[in-house]
Amino acid sequence: xxxxxxxxxxxxxxxxxxxxxxxxxxxxxxxxxxxxxxxxxxxxxxxxxxxxxxxxxxxxxxxxxxxxxxxxxxxxxxxxxxxxxxxxxxxxxxxxxxxxxxxxxxxxxxxxxxxxxxxxxxxxxxxxxxxxxxxxxxxxxxxxxx
Ligand SMILES: [Ca+2]
Ligand SMILES: [Ca+2]
Ligand SMILES: [Ca+2]
Numbered sequence: 001x002x003x004x005x006x007x008x009x010x011x012x013x014x015x016x017x018x019x020x021x022x023x024x025x026x027x028x029x030x031x032x033x034x035x036x037x038x039x040x041x042x043x044x045x046x047x048x049x050x051x052x053x054x055x056x057x058x059x060x061x062x063x064x065x066x067x068x069x070x071x072x073x074x075x076x077x078x079x080x081x082x083x084x085x086x087x088x089x090x091x092x093x094x095x096x097x098x099x100x101x102x103x104x105x106x107x108x109x110x111x112x113x114x115x116x117x118x119x120x121x122x123x124x125x126x127x128x129x130x131x132x133x134x135x136x137x138x139x140x141x142x143x144x145x146x
């Protein structure tokens with residue numbers, strides 16, 4: 001089906017909707033900013049939900065199953081493999097000793113470090129722009145699936 005002239009395409013619409021819903025799911029208190037506490041909470045949820053066998057370690061296979069919300073769009077754009085490449089690359093950069101597993105602390109520290117790197121205007125919180133365009137895993141997945 002073709003989108004009408006001047007109307008946003010379904011894909012662009014999905015992207016905007018998904019972006020907003022990811023931000024809202026992290027911004028638990030709904031103040032439009034993501035605090036350190038909120039990102040820590042989010043990171044913990046990601047770890048717990050991704051550690052499928054519950055052994056306290058993430059394997060790369062477990063990590064590849066994690067979908068921040070972009071998988072359906074990636075598949076629609078025939079970019080699911082590119083999304084997995086990004087996730088594999090990020091996993092590799094976190095598994096510093098290369099033993100093929102990430103512990104909770106290893107995962108949290110790296111994810112929190114990404115929070116500070118994404119925090120470009122130094123107000124100690126992430127805006128939606130900072131989360132989408134500067135928070136490493138979100139930024140790289142979004143770039144990979146276009
Ligand atoms: Ca908040
Ligand atoms: Ca595991
Ligand atoms: Ca900020």
